Amino acid sequence: MDQPGGDIPVHTSSPEREGGAPVEASVAPASPTSRVGEIGCERLVAKVLSYAPQADVQSIRRAFDVANRAHQSQMRDNGDPYITHPLAVAMILARFRLDVQSICTALLHDTIEDTGVTYETLKADFGPVVADLVDGVTKLTRLELQSDRTKQAENFRKLVLAMSKDIRVLLVKLADRLHNMRTLHFVERQDRRQRIARETLDIYAPLAERIGMDRVKTELQNLSFAQLEPEADTTIRTRLNYLRGQGADVIEDVRRELLRLCHEAGLKDAQVSGREKSPYSIWEKMQRRNVAFEQLSDIMAFRMIVDTREDCYMALGAVHAAYPMIAGRFKDYISTPKANGYQSLHTGVTLRSPRNQKIEVQIRTQAMHDVAENGVAAHWVYKEGGTSSPDEGGYGGVRRPRWVQDLLEILEASSAPDEFLENTKLELYQDQVFCFSPKGQLISLPRGATPVDFAYAVHSQIGDTCVGAKVNGRLMPLRHELENGDQVEIMTARGGAPSPSWERFVVTGKARARIRRYVAQQQRQVSLDNGRAALAKAFRQEGVDGSEKIMETTLKALKALKQSSLQDLYVAVGTSNLNARDVVHAAYPELRRVQRVPRMLAGLPGVLGTAGPRPRGAPTMRRPSGGAVPLVGLGAGVAVHYAACCHPLPGDRIVGVVATGKGVTVHTRNCQTLESFAATPERFLDVDWDYDAMARAGGTGQMRVGRISIVAENEGSVLASITNTISKCDAAMVNLKIVHRQLDFTEILLDVEVRDLRHLSSVIAGLRAVSGIAQADRAKS
The missing domain is CATH 1.10.3210.10 (Hypothetical protein af1432)
Structure with a gap:
């Protein structure tokens, strides 16, 4: 059950x-x-x-x-x-x-x-x-x-x-x-x-x-497949029965041929058996590769059981000498076993007859075969009386697998059960890549893993303080996908911390859970600080005492605030779930007497600072280039500036640079100014535009400055043509500078307000079409 x-x-x-x-x-x-x-x-x-x-x-x-x-x-x-x-x-x-x-x-x-x-x-x-x-x-x-x-x-x-x-x-x-x-x-x-x-x-x-319980896994998959996809299961089984009837002699002929090769290589005790792939395995490969049943090359597979590890490689040499090898189908799981302990040599070869049939050959020892079939159960050493315990040999008689420890660390870092399920599914499904630390430690990771995943696999603290990585001696981005055999060196900094943007590219559940926990803690701390400052300001404006003693007394006296502690109150104010003025009024109810303005006066000029209605025909004000920051990868309340050297726009690949006391400055990734920060990689933040938020807002949300470099003929009408073109492209010119004037040509730097990179490109395309403009490009920093 x-x-x-x-x-x-x-x-x-x-x-x-x-x-x-x-x-x-x-x-x-x-x-x-x-x-x-x-x-x-x-x-x-x-x-x-x-x-x-x-x-x-x-x-x-x-x-x-x-x-x-x-x-x-x-x-x-x-x-x-x-x-x-x-x-x-x-x-x-x-x-x-x-x-x-x-x-x-x-x-x-x-x-x-x-x-x-x-x-x-x-x-x-x-x-x-x-x-x-x-x-x-x-x-x-x-x-x-x-x-x-x-x-x-x-x-x-x-x-x-x-x-x-x-x-x-x-x-x-x-x-x-x-x-x-x-x-x-x-x-x-x-x-x-x-x-x-x-x-x-x-x-x-x-x-x-x-x-490693392959037989149990295969049976569970096939039984589940028959319930979930009954038509596909029936079709595949029908095809297999047909092929079995057509090629009954083929399997036996190939088995005898492989056995003959082993005997000629001196492997007298070798055993060879043939098998078919299971229906679910066939269906899964058809879905993954988007191919038809007839295009699969390894429906037939053969297993060779030999005496020793060395015999495995001798048998492999005999098979490769007799048959053409299929490129990319050789895997050595003996020298680099799977995470579950599976060991075997896999290779694909093409038979010369019949009909150039492609087959898979697996080569292993009997001990490896027992592990492949029964996994942990194959390691079980029976003890009379059954006194095996974690204290006596580790794990009920068997050493605890590394992946179980990883799941336990995810469990500690995951706050919700369904989040734990999501993260553990990530751990369970991925194929493996094998990478090495500089000291030669072998780390097994899911396919698609990045240096951040590697850092967390080595140790949680290393992952938390990771600021950069070298892969095979070269400095690589943290989102770089690792390959088999990569040597990974993680660079850490004492003040380093996980970036929220890491969650978008990590693939291990352990890394994702740690990042989420850190981000949640940081966001709470920022909200707490903001809430404390907002409350202090609100009490100060009212000229009353706003000490923590007053706040705690107010919390105990008034259940209407619905906050269990003073810190929760600060967080509620910092996240705008609670108004700071309401808290002041809760502490000092006498301050609730506020002068009310008759509704008929609302909107009249001069009343409480309100402005009258906009005259008909008055121009609509252009949205300023400030406003909410459409970025992901930053905590709440972080000050953001956009670099004037490269003028980043939505659509650019960007990076953040932390400056003490000034917040974060956003540059394009190809900005030459970034070279000056090469010695302090811990200052870099992996940020990106929040395109989902922009889409919900109906666009990029605000106008931003883009810089264009123009080379134009030295004629008086050119400036008029430039301004007309910019207006037609729904942009606005905010600055123009003549950099250099010659007899025939003039070099101009032009700052225009645009929505994003695509908008800027359309403006540049329009300028290039203007008669008298020889060149128009985005200005480089």
Whole structure:
């Protein structure tokens, strides 16, 4: 069961309670139910004894008895006794050769949630380890969650917390979901089947991949795919059946040929097997590459199992010597394993017959194959008595994977459950790139990662203070996408801090969560400072005491302000959610007596400084070039200036330069003035125009100055032509300077007010069309 109450509903005679959890039903006939359970229990015991002859199977039988009694009145949707589900989950884990504690957990995993069995009971009967494992798998229904998405995110959040203590929680959870997916077709409601399938595809299949359980991942994907895209699933399976019938001999012929190559290379004990790609894998590749079924080159794949690591490379050489290699299809996951521990050599080759068929060949040792198929479960070392704990070898007997630690750091930095889900999906889905620190440390990152992601992967503090990066010895922008094998050197500064604009290009959830937390803290601090200053000014203007003691007394006396603390009050004023004058009036109610102006006088000249109506025909005033700053990447309340050397406009690629006491000056990225700041890279801010805000405002929001350099014939009519052209282009000339005058030509610098870079370009194009103007370009700084 995966959501609170489980995914596969229990067959009942009364309506199912919210969440789909089992409810009491008519008791099934005792004898058949008991007999089914006993047979399943003995099969389970026999399976455990086959790989662990000294196992404490009495604990398994006791766990079965407890679960069987607890679930005796419950039935599955297919009519089977409910105990068949815990038995099936336990058998899946037994096939991975897990320990007795894991098997007991599988048998008991629904008892706390769906029956009257308590944590204390399990702890007394089976010990604290099993009780903690069951509690970790149990879905808590007591929380009141607001939406399905929040529910999904919160469950996943708890799952990661639980598996951070013992990864066996995740193994039981995946086995539970796998059996539920195998029986999903018994759920009557299609929308519920598809919701469960989508959750499986989004969360549990990637989790299985992350811990290397390829068989579980593939089955979960295929079962989900059949529910979400039934027509595509049927079509692909039909095509595969057709190809299987047409090419049954081809797979066997290729297998024998590869085996012959291994024997000729001296690899006498090599094993070769052929396989087909799974339906979901085929569909996913067709969608990703936007190709038809016939265009896929690796529907057939062959796996070569050899004795040693060195034999893998010998086999690879034999295959490449016999068949043409497909460029770009070779991957060496032995020297650089995947994050989940997967190791293998992958290559694509073209067969000479039949019909130049393209195939994929995977080469690995038996140990690598076990890890590839079973992942973390392949590393499990059975301990009699099952005393493995995080303190004894790290992670329930297995070292905690690095990606689990990354998810925990995201959890600490994420404030909302759905934000955590968003960030963890980023962690789970991306392909990997491998980069190196200057000291040779290998860092695995998602595809598309930047130096900022690298910095946070090394350490959170390094990410927070990052101000620049060198990639392969060259200074590169922080938004640069890293490639496999890049050496990355992060430059930090003591006063460095995350830029809000980083969130637009980072791809790791850890980096995004840290940036969001910092930005939220900074924005709150700026709002707090602004609010404190605004309140001090408001009290000063009224000539009354505005000390913090007065403010605290006012907060306690008046609940109307709806602020729990003085800091919250400052923030509310700083963000304009609360008017400073209202706070003054709350502290000094006698100041509310304000002279009222009769409505009939409003708008008359001279009354309270108001202006009369604008005369008909009076020209409309042009909007000034000041106003709100349409920029992203800056905190609230930051003073902004636009450099007069390069006159940046919306549409330009820009950068901010911090000046102490003066705020931020915005330059174009190709401005020559920036060279003077090369020695202090920590002063640079990655900023950009807020095009979304401009669009909501109906344009760029304000007029800005652009500078044009003109070379014109030395004639009196040229200036008149220039001003007429600028007016026709809906721009305004604000400054004109004759830089140099010769006998035939005059050089002019012209400042015009335009909306953005495109507007400036249209003005320049119009000037170039004027007779007598030899050259018109944007002036360079």
